[in-house]
Amino acid sequence: MKDTSKHQGLRNQLAKLLAEKGITDKKVLEAIKVIPRHLFLNSSFEDFAYQDKAFPIGAGQTISQPYTVAFQSQLLEVKKDHKILEIGTGSGYQTAVLVAMGAKVYSVERQNELFKTTSALLPKLGIRAKYLSFGDGYKGLPDYAPFDSIIVTAGAPIIPKALMAQLKIGGRLVIPLGEDVQIMTLLIRKNATQFEKHEFGDFKFVPLLENKN
Template identity: 70%
Template sequence: MKDTFKHQGLRQQLVNTIKEKGITNDNVLKAIGKIPRHLFMDSGFLDHAYQDKAFPIAANQTISQPYTVAFQTELLQVEKGHKILEIGTGSGYQTAVLCLLGATVYSIERQLELFKITSKFLPKLGYRPKKLIFGDGYKGLKEEAPFDSIIVTAGAPMVPKALLGQLKIGGRLVIPVGEDVQTMTLFVRKGPKDFEQREFGEFRFVPMLEDKN
């Protein structure tokens, strides 16, 4: 598992690319600049690891476009020590970004194959989420709630009520909502039943799967 000067140089170019697209949070940019994305992909894709594109991984899933990862992370307003629930561990790349930002991360993956790969792989690279869970993201993680923020990394046809209910007051849910094309949506919990909702344009994600447990 090598991370060479060439990889580091390519990462810096990637950081410049997502900066030009509008990402301004310094900590997010530093995390993207530090994490060896090529190690999260099949070796055949090494040449493409630092392009700002999504790529296929195991179980017919994808590793998200770096800009999308940075965009969602920026919306979360992560602070050190924040307790964050991630729905869709996938390759573990987004998980690594959150860990590097100092968050306490709980992550749920619905694909057993990916769950097995990522739960072994992340600690090898030094990224240690508090908990990786194989299960149904629609249900969230009630026993660990409430969370400072929740991030969903797959396209949800609707907003799961369970996730809204597991946010702290002031907590943020970032979720792409829609069938074929998704609208990036931010919910901020203002009170027990009061949520502020904002939309941030169209994105494309693999669909969020359910009915696992």
């Protein structure tokens, strides 16, 4: 599959739609314009890649709808060279958006099939994550902590303590919390023991899986 001027036009339209839906972070919108989402999907979905919809990517997982990717990315308040931990690499699309925003991304994926596919795909597209790992997202990556921010791209019943511990003071953790429907939740670390919590309405994610490795 190639990336054409037609795809670029569709990305520009998608970015415009996301702006109309309330995405204001210019870096997020620019990243949506440059990352070829159709290359992260099975070719049978190529014609729909720039609709604001989620699609299956194998192993019972999905690529999040662009609005969700943009919304989570905006909550992170990414600055250049921010060290970001991503829990749930999935297709690699969210990873790519964060890299395009200037972040240094460390990502964990629990499904080996997806880990292998995405680890091969990202370098082919010239997208350089700092570190891709196959492992249990509930544990994070303590060897690389602390992180400026942490993003969880699957629904979690609780906020894993390990992830809270790996967040810098002043850092932001964005996680969808809940079983069937999730509430998008932002934690800001105030000091060693205190976190400020904000909630941003309902979203729908596949569940965050643990302890299967």
